Amino acid sequence: MPRLMILLLAFVGLVSPAQAAPFTVRVVDVSGRPVGDAVVTVRPAAGARPMKVGRAFTVTQKNLQFHPFVMVVPAGATVSFPNLDSTKHHVYSFSPAKTFELKLFAKDQSRSVRFDRPGVIALGCNIHDSMSAFIIVTDSAWTATSDSKGFVRFPDLPGSAAAMTIWHPYLRAPGSQISRPLPAGETSEVVAVRLRPPPMHDMSGY
């Protein structure tokens, strides 16, 4: 009987459990300061919709750093790695989701890698140990990176119950991620995370 009522109300437009609505997450640290570069993934109970592979994805190497530091791409995306530095880079990943090695000559040389399996790809450069970045390959359209104020906004999250995961390279948790259930109809959430200090690198520069 209650189920019939819900269906009836949904029909008249008063309640719509699956109706998409904006959803905002703010990621902060334990002191309340915003946390950027956190990846928020929401998977509705009814199943996640895959992200479209349409656009081009790029991780550049400039001033001996990867840009961006954290990037979300859909499973099946191809990412290009242009080298804008005047020195060579030897980009690699040993992550289970994708193991690869790219030799990039100085200035403007670009190679591409296709990422099919969802997971976290940790990037490094064999020549410059201090270079580090992450690609998050996702199977959910509701995956995004927090901005410098800690905000992630999804304009069209289904209103049904969902599971939310937050990942950050320095998050103090197994796999650097935490999960929490998201009740149906939630429109905003603040998540406090504990972060490790970023790693130090040997500065001798040999």
Next chain:
Amino acid sequence: MRWGVTWWAALAALLAPVSARAADGDLLSPNVLAISGDLRLVAADGEASWLHEEFGKLRGSGSRDASFRVKPELGSVDLVWQPQVGFAWSATVVGTLQGGERTEAGLSEAFISYKPMRRQKLRFSARAGLMWPAISLEHGGADWHVLDTVTPSAINSWVGEEVRPLAIEGTLGTQAGAHDLSATIGVFAANDTAGTLLTLRGWALHDRKTLAFHRQRLPPLPELLEYSQPQFTTPLLDVAPGFAKHPGYYAKIAWQLPVPVRVEVFHYDNRADPEAVNEDVEWGWRTRFDNVGLVARVGPAIEIKAQAMKGSTLMGFASPDRLWIDTKFSSAFLLATHTIGKSRVAARVELFRTRNRGSLVTTEEDEAGWATTAAYRRDISDNFTLLAELLHVHSKRAQRTLEGFAPAQDQTQLQLVARARW
């Protein structure tokens, strides 16, 4: 004809990988050349610098009456050439021009590096040539410049003077969870005289480097040693006959903890023969030391660096029961830096001493002292940096009385530096 074709085919097959490697290489493009240098204003009081065969601890000298003297100077210019062949092989050659109270030009470093693609848990790298072992926490970059201040600590000033051998070293590193461990072993030659300057002049604080094959002049020698040691030392030298016949070694372990703390332990032994002497009467100085280093980030913008070094050097014959020179040396510093945007302030305190129990160099040459340094650094752009540094050093050495000076001396030095790099 057939033999000719085969010969050409064989030659082509041989040369194919060579030309492929050449295509991978970058030997002389602007990408592998860099130049860095600085101009500075140096104001110092107190004793004349050790550069003038005196006991002054700094690169700057006071005026005749030991009051402040201000001088514009060329600090140094470093031309760095880092050719690359493939992705694993490279070389570093640094030519240096040093100004100030003694102008000299020469070679700072020249070594080949090999860094093959790492394995998932293991990495290996190697270097061979003329190079500073990785002791200093205060130096960085191919030009081995001072990172946080203008003047390095007494420990790393000495490393720049007397600890740059011809070496071959290998480093193996691994990650175990959030821990990172690396071990380095080096075998070296041409560092038999290390310890001479440290014993006969004492510790000093300056950013001058000993250039390859150059001599360092010594202050007035103890009377008993005058006929047994020239008024100079050549830090890059094999005293015993037969180059690298009796090599020295060093070993280092570095441990990066899961928290932002890095600990390093370094041991050095030049294995020189204290009785070996060459035709210039330069002796083998058996020098051994241990160095412990620590880097810790204690806040988002505050970093602590500390080093402590303790060692000894032996030279000459036993007469009657003590060697001519039997010196123990030690020093330690603590450096804190605070980064605020493009600016960084640094403060360092340090202690140093030498203790002589030889038959020719005795307690009169003992030294004890301390120094404090405050520095401000501002990065104007990727190419320009401004630095200001105030340094005060106090040292006591009874030997000064023989030259008519008080045994305890104080020196203050202010440096304003404009540093550029391309």
